[in-house]
Amino acid sequence: MSKQDLFEEIDGERDWLTDVSEQLWENPEVALQEHDSAALLRDALREEGFTVESGVAGIDTAFVARYGDDDPVVGTMGEFDALPGMSQAAKAEREPIEAGEPGHGCGHNLFGTGSLAGAIAVKRAIERGDAEGSVVYLGTPAEEVGAGKTYMIRDGAFDDVDAVVSWHPDWINAPNKGSCLAVDSFDVAFTGETAHAAKSPEAGRSALDGVQLLGTGIEYMREHVADAVRIHYVVTDGGQAANVVPEEAAMEVMVRAPTASRSRPSPSACATPPRARR
Amino acid sequence: MRDAAEGAALMSGTDVEVTQTTGMYGVLPNHALADSIRANMDAAEFPLTDEQESFAAELKATLDDPSYAGVPPERRDEAAESAMFTDPIDAPDEGETGAYSTDSGDVSWNVPLGRFRAATWPAGTPAHSWQAVAAGKDLGTAAMLFAGKVVAGSLYDLLTDEELLAEATAEFEARKGDREYESPLPDDADPYELTDR
Ligand SMILES: [Zn+2]
Numbered sequence: 001m002s003k004q005d006l007f008e009e010i011d012g013e014r015d016w017l018t019d020v021s022e023q024l025w026e027n028p029e030v031a032l033q034e035h036d037s038a039a040l041l042r043d044a045l046r047e048e049g050f051t052v053e054s055g056v057a058g059i060d061t062a063f064v065a066r067y068g069d070d071d072p073v074v075g076t077m078g079e080f081d082a083l084p085g086m087s088q089a090a091k092a093e094r095e096p097i098e099a100g101e102p103g104h105g106c107g108h109n110l111f112g113t114g115s116l117a118g119a120i121a122v123k124r125a126i127e128r129g130d131a132e133g134s135v136v137y138l139g140t141p142a143e144e145v146g147a148g149k150t151y152m153i154r155d156g157a158f159d160d161v162d163a164v165v166s167w168h169p170d171w172i173n174a175p176n177k178g179s180c181l182a183v184d185s186f187d188v189a190f191t192g193e194t195a196h197a198a199k200s201p202e203a204g205r206s207a208l209d210g211v212q213l214l215g216t217g218i219e220y221m222r223e224h225v226a227d228a229v230r231i232h233y234v235v236t237d238g239g240q241a242a243n244v245v246p247e248e249a250a251m252e253v254m255v256r257a258p259t260a261s262r263s264r265p266s267p268s269a270c271a272t273p274p275r276a277r278r
Numbered sequence: 279m280r281d282a283a284e285g286a287a288l289m290s291g292t293d294v295e296v297t298q299t300t301g302m303y304g305v306l307p308n309h310a311l312a313d314s315i316r317a318n319m320d321a322a323e324f325p326l327t328d329e330q331e332s333f334a335a336e337l338k339a340t341l342d343d344p345s346y347a348g349v350p351p352e353r354r355d356e357a358a359e360s361a362m363f364t365d366p367i368d369a370p371d372e373g374e375t376g377a378y379s380t381d382s383g384d385v386s387w388n389v390p391l392g393r394f395r396a397a398t399w400p401a402g403t404p405a406h407s408w409q410a411v412a413a414g415k416d417l418g419t420a421a422m423l424f425a426g427k428v429v430a431g432s433l434y435d436l437l438t439d440e441e442l443l444a445e446a447t448a449e450f451e452a453r454k455g456d457r458e459y460e461s462p463l464p465d466d467a468d469p470y471e472l473t474d475r
């Protein structure tokens with residue numbers, strides 16, 4: 001069999017595939033609410049003869065579709081979530097279809113369907129006996145909020161897969177050979193003791209002081225981490241009223257760092273100045 | 279960061295609790311798979327209709343100061359002049375660490391992962407733009423079919439060429455070294471809390 005035979009399988013399904021993609025585009029669903037989108041892709045795979053497991057990793061819209069019983073197992077991933085507030089008509093001027101509604105600003109309708117095309121062509125090659133092994137399509141939701149795949153990995157969805165080839169919409173046709181930053185996200189909660197801020201401040205311990213000191217500490221830390229490290233934070237709880245020493249205060253902190261050159265993959269470890277590391 | 283938090287608590291006389299809510303690994307690239315992808319890009323066609331070409335040109339004209347930094351310097355003029363930049367190019371990001379994070383990073387620590395991008399949008403279109411949405415209905419389906427062929431071609435190569443799979447696996451093992459993947463998720467992590475954040 002030649003490569004062109006494989007590609008012709010996709011050309012033969014062109015109308016149907018573009019229709020699937022258009023249906024996803026017409027009904028953009030945001031992260032973890034991609035119920036219709038996931039169902040459309042699952043049904044397509046089931047009809048093609050894949051065995052589909054839904055609700056993987058406790059996520060309703062995560063699924064694994066499989067064809068074949070033999071090794072090796074190769075896979076591709078499909079994303080299909082949309083972005084909030086991105087509604088836009090297929091026109092060369094800014095015109096929301098419905099203002100404030102979601103839209104496929106990351107092209108995941110194309111992503112999910114392109115990978116579907118790839119999985120189906122390989123399935124048919126296996127079915128014809130032109131290739132030996134199995135093919136899986138990993139339906140990976142919630143890419144836009146991060147970590148859908150991380151849950152699927154923890155649940156073992158990738159355990160028996162030998163290699164994965166995946167893609168993403170862009171404006172170039174090119175393979176990736178680069179890396180990107182690892183990230184750790186934290187909630188940091190300080191608890192102090194409340195007191196009246198005028199009558200008896202000495203009796204209190206301000207949780208907001210803790211937040212501000214940590215923010216200041218992070219600013220000083222920036223000078224002593226690798227150039228590529230990024231640290232961002234927001235104050236999620238700064239207390240209730242200025243005349244009360246806040247008992248509770250909290251921050252959300254994100255730390256990004258390259259992993260490739262480190263012996264430990266945790267970016268929070270990379271972001272700790274070496275002398276302070278324990 | 280944990281040490282700084284402890285220090286801040288000590289200084290302010292408060293207690294602190296640091297909870298990791300989520301995390302993602304950086305991507306381990308796989309050149310063996312990237313090379314297979316690149317070869318399949320040359321084998322697959324990228325057919326655009328005249329209507330798609332002219333819509334792409336109209337859409338591109340609405341981009342506000344587009345950046346072509348994503349392609350090597352010698353191709354930037356060409357990218358700036360094309361409505362759609364459909365010529366496959368070699369990986370422009372070799373040896374680089376992009377300033378972004380993705381949950382594909384975690385995948386790449388568990389299985390050899392080949393990644394590529396396909397030209398669904400007019401040259402210079404940023405992701406998360408209204409132009410990307412507008413291109414996604416019809417224009418982008420050419421790249422979608424192209425991407426399907428590249429995925430199919432590389433997966434087929436992996437099934438029929440034992441050497442490619444062995445090479446990709448060996449590279450994966452070598453890059454990972456003796457570092458083990460530990461899930462960055464806390465034990466009680468609930469995916470549905472992600473969307474409340
Ligand atoms: Zn995306």
